[in-house]
Amino acid sequence: MLDVVRESQLPVLAVMLLLGAAAKLADRSPRGQGPAVLLPVRWRRVATPVQGTAEAVIALALIGAAGAVGGAARIAAAVLFAGGVAALAALRRTAPETGCGCFGGLSTTPVDWRSIARSALLGAAALATVGLPTTAVGVVSGATPGHAAVIAVEALLIGALSPELVELARRATRRVPCAVREVPVKRTLSRLRASDVWRANTAVVTRAEPVDVWRQGCWRFALFTGHRNGRVVDVVFGVPLEGRHPAVRAVITAPDTGAVLSVLGGPADTGRRGGAGGSGVKVSLPSDGWQVGGTRKQGRGTAADSQVPTST
Missing domain, CATH: 1.10.400 (GI Alpha 1, domain 2-like)
Structure with missing residues (x-):
């Protein structure tokens, strides 16, 4: 024994x-x-x-x-x-x-x-x-x-x-709330690039990698540089951190003022102009700017209350 x-x-x-x-x-x-x-x-x-x-x-x-x-x-x-x-x-x-x-x-x-x-x-x-x-x-x-x-x-x-x-x-x-759940940035970017909004608007984006990524509650936002109607723009994509097939949302903003120029809900350059209401999702851009490619950019604060619309 x-x-x-x-x-x-x-x-x-x-x-x-x-x-x-x-x-x-x-x-x-x-x-x-x-x-x-x-x-x-x-x-x-x-x-x-x-x-x-x-x-x-x-x-x-x-x-x-x-x-x-x-x-x-x-x-x-x-x-x-x-x-x-x-x-x-x-x-x-x-x-x-x-x-x-x-x-x-x-x-x-x-x-x-x-x-x-x-x-x-x-x-x-x-x-x-x-x-x-x-x-x-x-x-x-x-x-x-x-x-x-x-x-x-x-x-x-x-x-x-x-x-x-x-x-x-x-x-x-006890499921961990999505607001505090750890989600790798790599997974978020993969979900973004698999979305219809990304594929329909790749012509606007001029850089393959985001210049800034940040999180707000159950959303992660990715900022890309872009070019639209002959001017340099910022393209902000909002990616939900939960859900099997969540709707990715996005807006085009002016780099100098942070004002929302257009909604990305379809092919590039055909978005609706003006404010982006109706979704209730905030794009929080720090009012004192942040580091982008080693250069400190200013004047982002006006986009702090921009609404990110649902993609179509």
């Missing part, structure tokens, strides 16, 4: 390490997570993905490597989790409000005894596998009811020590 318990640790360790690695490599926090905050500032951003990569390599070795390589991976896993216990204990003393970072952005709960106990448990599990001739794949392929029972009990224990499960449940039941 003791061998069954020891063997069952291999797939448990492999799964935990792979989940931790995936979460860390997917994390985009510029300041790092968990124990990374204990490092000098210049190292924090790279510490999390480096740790995630190391965990992935160890997990793959536990899954399929036997012999000396497999033995080294098990010792490395034990050292990793032992170091985690020490780092989390230090983190709890020096930055008690910080999450453990064990599973990237999911590990936001301040470090407590559960996270430390989980690392200690997994470290002991890794030590227990040293000297076994099999691999995680071998254990799974030849699993007995005894293996299944041990893994089930251990999964319940690890779950009880994992505050991340509470965070997962919270996120599943």
Whole structure:
């Protein structure tokens, strides 16, 4: 029975390490997570993905490597989790409000005894596998009811020590409002370029990339330079941040005054002139100007209350 318990640790360790690695490599926090905050500032951003990569390599070795390589991976896993216990204990003393970072952005709960106990448990599990001739794949392929029972009990224990499960449940039941939801700029620009308004008015836009991008609530706005009726203009596109097929909206404004010159709802140069009412979406242009291509432009404030019309 003791061998069954020891063997069952291999797939448990492999799964935990792979989940931790995936979460860390997917994390985009510029300041790092968990124990990374204990490092000098210049190292924090790279510490999390480096740790995630190391965990992935160890997990793959536990899954399929036997012999000396497999033995080294098990010792490395034990050292990793032992170091985690020490780092989390230090983190709890020096930055008690910080999450453990064990599973990237999911590990936001301040470090407590559960996270430390989980690392200690997994470290002991890794030590227990040293000297076994099999691999995680071998254990799974030849699993007995005894293996299944041990893994089930251990999964319940690890779950009880994992505050991340509470965070997962919270996120599943409470959707993040679009006004504060993180949406990559790249995704917004892809949605813009796939819209009918963009395709119908590419003749107006003279630069492929926006000179400014900003966000207002559930909208992201992109400012492009353009040319229309023999004059230089600014083209402002408004892209909703939610919805499967949202309507992209746009206006042409004068660079010097910020006044709305035309609505982009169809082919270029056929928009309606005058004010753009009816949509209720504001284009907020800072009254003190902003940096565009290294040159500070002024006189944008008059467009602060411009309405962005719905595309047709």
